[in-house]
Amino acid sequence: MEPGNLAAIAAQMISTFAAGAGTSVGTAAGEEVSRLVRARLGRTEEGRAALAQLEEEPRPPQALDRMRALLTDEVAANPVFARELEEAVHPRTVLAGRDANVHTVTVNSSTVKGTINIGPLTIQRTRGAYAVLACAAIAVTLMLILGSVGAFHVINNIHEGSDGAAGPSGPPGSAGASGIPNSGWSLDATVKGDFPAPKGRWKFDTGLTPAVADGTAYVGTTDASLYAVDTTSHKRKWAFHVGGGFLPSSTDEETWGSPPVVAGGVVYVGSSDGNLYAVDARSGTRRWTFKAHGGSLAESPVVSGSLVYVAATNGIVSAVDTASGKEKWHFDTHNADPEAPTVFDGVVYIGGFETLYARDAITGDERWSHDTDHSWVSSPTVVDGSAYYGSTDHDMHVVDIASGSETWKFPTGDEEQASPVIVGGVAYFGSEDGNLYAVDVASHEPRWDLGVGPTFTSVTVVDGVVYVANATGLHAVDVASGSERWTFAEGTFGWQPVVADQILYAAAVTGSKSATTLYAITL
Structure with a gap:
């Protein structure tokens, strides 16, 4: 949507909501728009003054125009904020x-x-x-x-399941009445040198990157449904409708939300309605629903032991019992859009704006917090006593997990917003400067770097290959040499690929913002 139109809609919604006109569904929309706008404009004196003016009685005639002008500038300058605001309105x-x-x-x-x-x-x-x-x-x-x-x-x-969970009335996208993804498509990849060529296995219109377990791909879709698809026969096993939808979570403007997580025979999936759903992996029936403390759930849940951790867009991270769906504790980061938590050895690490937090996984008590000097940081990858995280300050940082003190950092040419992946003593990560980096974690020196285009999400490293998803395509890069093996450029790939049983799963935006395709590729 054009920045001016989006800003005008948001300003009108805030005005209506502030006047008390919204009820029920209108209230939920108004609250979310109000939260996003107040968090954004509240950072400056001019923004705070505009917000205060909008609430004056009687309201000055120029208040709405002032708000619209400020929002137009913010939307035009910040695509992440624009995307969140558009979803809310x-x-x-x-x-x-x-x-x-x-x-x-x-x-x-x-x-x-x-x-x-x-x-x-x-x-x-x-x-x-x-x-x-x-x-x-x-x-x-x-x-x-x-x-x-x-x-x-x-x-x-809408039909009702035996547990009262609403199920979708039809198949996703063009998957057909039986819910079978499109099979037999030809993968047009550009192969470099003598490297083996990948082959197209199946693709699923409206599909997003899945979680894969025991021969089943659990696929969230842009029609607000969760599907279980047999990875061999490509047939749909069941479908579960979520109350909201799947939100964008990558900094790329044209990508959609994070995959579900499968653990202990249960699929955990967050939604824009603020609910965390626990769904039986075999039957597709709902086990329980947890309502977050406001905000939407755009990041993947994380399961560790008997708890599942989830971060809401309003900054609150919750620890929920996997058996009952009851909350054990929650922690307010006071920052919008915290990253999906990382859980390691009894500690939860939470990235976001200005601070990296370490909290006790069972009690939620603080272990330490690390000031990131007003930068947004990813949740870290924890390996061998160190936490590695990307940052908008153009550096990849390394922190000692015992003390929370920084030990070293590696500079790049632009923002590095995703969690690095550490394999074999090497950190692999992309940057908005267009390079893919391989950095030796012992010497802190680069092994190699390769231009693949600006990258906003974590890479995947499997069997000597780094898989990178970004707006220029899906890239396979040789770990040893740093040379590109092949590229598949059909769509905008904006979030971390998944590899299971020699099949690569990656989703791309293939048209408008809501037109996505999940590709299953035989390696």
């Missing part, structure tokens, strides 16, 4: 309750099917329409603000 999917009566409303030449009397109803935006939703006790009112012509489709046939 037009959620893709909204769920209502029971006994729906559906009517037709036309706004801005867009057919919106849905003045709703609280029903088992999904309202899903297909493309081009932007809505603010305010839900009253009897009806849901839909308004398009500065939106382009588009359509909302009302689906009134």
Whole structure:
């Protein structure tokens, strides 16, 4: 969306929400937009003054224009903030309750099917329409603000599982009525030298990077569903609908949220509705749901022992019992968008803005905190007593995990926002300067570097190959020589690939922001 339009919508929503007009679904949207804008504008004196002016009674006539101007500048300058704000002002999917009566409303030449009397109803935006939703006790009112012509489709046939969890009414994307991903596609990779060529296995439209366990790929999709797909037959085993959707979590503007996690026969997946879902890996039925303390869940959960750890976009990290879904403790980082935690040897490490935290994994008590000098940092990779993390200050840093003190750092030419991967005494990581680095952790000297394009996510290292996903494509790089083996450039790859049983899984944006494809590639 254009920065000016997005800023205008957000400003109007804050204005309406501040006046007390939002209720139910409208309140949730207003709260999220208000949180994001206040966190962003509250950093400057000018922003704080604009926020205060918006709440004055009577409100000055120039207050809304001032807010819109400031937001336009912030959106244009910060793609991460723009992406988060766009998700907040037009959620893709909204769920209502029971006994729906559906009517037709036309706004801005867009057919919106849905003045709703609280029903088992999904309202899903297909493309081009932007809505603010305010839900009253009897009806849901839909308004398009500065939106382009588009359509909302009302689906009134959500089925209920035996546990009460809503399931999707149809297959994802173009996977077909049986839920089978597209098979037999030809992988057009550019192979360098005598390296073996990869082969296309199957692909899944709307699919995101999965978690893979015991011959099953657990795939989140852009239709707000979680699918279990047999990696051999490519058939869908089950589907589970989440209440919100999967959020962007990479700094790349065109990528989508983090994969689920599988542990102990359970799939754990976070959603934009702020819920952490625990789903039985075999049957697809819900075991429990944990509601976070506000915010959305864009990062992958982390399971260690009897606890699952999850970070919400409002800065609160929770430790949840895997058996009951009850919270054991939570910690407020007071920063927006903390990274997915790293858990190692009884300690939880949390990256984010300005501080790297180390907390006791069982109690949540502080072990130490490390000041990152106003930089945003990734959650670390912990190896041999050291924590390695990337930073927006253009360096890869190394911290002693006993004391929290920095031991050394390696400079790059631009921001390094993802966790490094340490294999065989070498740290592998990409940077926004366009280079992939291999750095010896003993000597602190580079083994090699290779230009692959700006990279915002962690790499994957398996069997002597580094796999890199970025906007220029999917790259396979030889560990020993640092030379490129092959490149696959069909789409924008923006988040860490997964390798299991000699199959590489990587998702790419292949059209608009909501058009994604998961590729399964035989290595």
